Amino acid sequence: MVADPLLSMVHPLTDKVVVDLGIGTGCLAFRAMELCPPRILIGVDFSSAGLCVSRSISKHTRFRNMHIELVRADLERLPISNSSVDVVLSQATINLLPDKAAAMREIARISKPGARIAISDAFRTTKAADDESWEQCIGGTVTVSEFTAFASSAGLIITGQIDLTQQVRMLVSSKKWDWPEFIEHNMDYRGFLLLRG
Numbered sequence: 001m002v003a004d005p006l007l008s009m010v011h012p013l014t015d016k017v018v019v020d021l022g023i024g025t026g027c028l029a030f031r032a033m034e035l036c037p038p039r040i041l042i043g044v045d046f047s048s049a050g051l052c053v054s055r056s057i058s059k060h061t062r063f064r065n066m067h068i069e070l071v072r073a074d075l076e077r078l079p080i081s082n083s084s085v086d087v088v089l090s091q092a093t094i095n096l097l098p099d100k101a102a103a104m105r106e107i108a109r110i111s112k113p114g115a116r117i118a119i120s121d122a123f124r125t126t127k128a129a130d131d132e133s134w135e136q137c138i139g140g141t142v143t144v145s146e147f148t149a150f151a152s153s154a155g156l157i158i159t160g161q162i163d164l165t166q167q168v169r170m171l172v173s174s175k176k177w178d179w180p181e182f183i184e185h186n187m188d189y190r191g192f193l194l195l196r197g
């Protein structure tokens with residue numbers, strides 16, 4: 001429900017080198033492979049458990065002839081060459097990174113000039129809480145203007161935006177996404193299209 005609108009921002013992926021940052025169990029990456037297989041899909045995550053699930057899905061007959069590489073690494077230090085990627089994807093992951101500025105610089109570094117970057121995540125609608133008692137997946141969130149500042153200081157230009165808040169609220173309300181804090185803390189969920197200048 002939130003993957004397709006994000007992927008539509010970077011469609012088509014044919015002949016592209018695509019990286020999914022924080023691939024986890026692969027729900028965004030494998031949806032991308034189903035809709036329009038890229039030339040190469042590289043999934044990065046530091047969780048062996050997530051990569052193990054992704055690896056087993058990648059062996060499914062549907063994906064058998066597709067070029068998929070799964071890499072265990074920290075998103076703040078990517079083992080990917082400079083200017084080598086056409087499309088970067090990332091869903092519900094940027095929030096979790098302690099150094100978001102470093103991660104945005106890494107995205108800019110690996111992206112070819114003109115590369116498209118689609119990132120979706122939750123955003124705070126108010127400034128950071130003083131007590132740092134916010135739950136994981138919410139505690140690291142930034143506001144849209146803070147995100148915009150990280151992107152622009154890394155040389156990434158925001159060229160599109162979609163508001164997916166209502167879709168995420170529906171998923172949480174119908175218990176399809178176990179994330180009650182999203183509603184409790186009145187978060188927004190946005191997808192951004194950025195361009196590497």
Ligand SMILES: C[S@@+](CC[C@H](N)C(=O)[O-])C[C@H]1O[C@@H](n2cnc3c(N)ncnc32)[C@H](O)[C@@H]1O
Binds near residue numbers: 022025027044047090
């Ligand atoms: C909430 S999950 C989202 C997974 C997937 N993108 C999805 O939409 O289902 C966040 C993922 O980011 C990964 N992650 C968090 N911090 C990371 C870091 N510093 N380096 C690499 N992966 C990280 C986690 O292991 C997890 O798989």
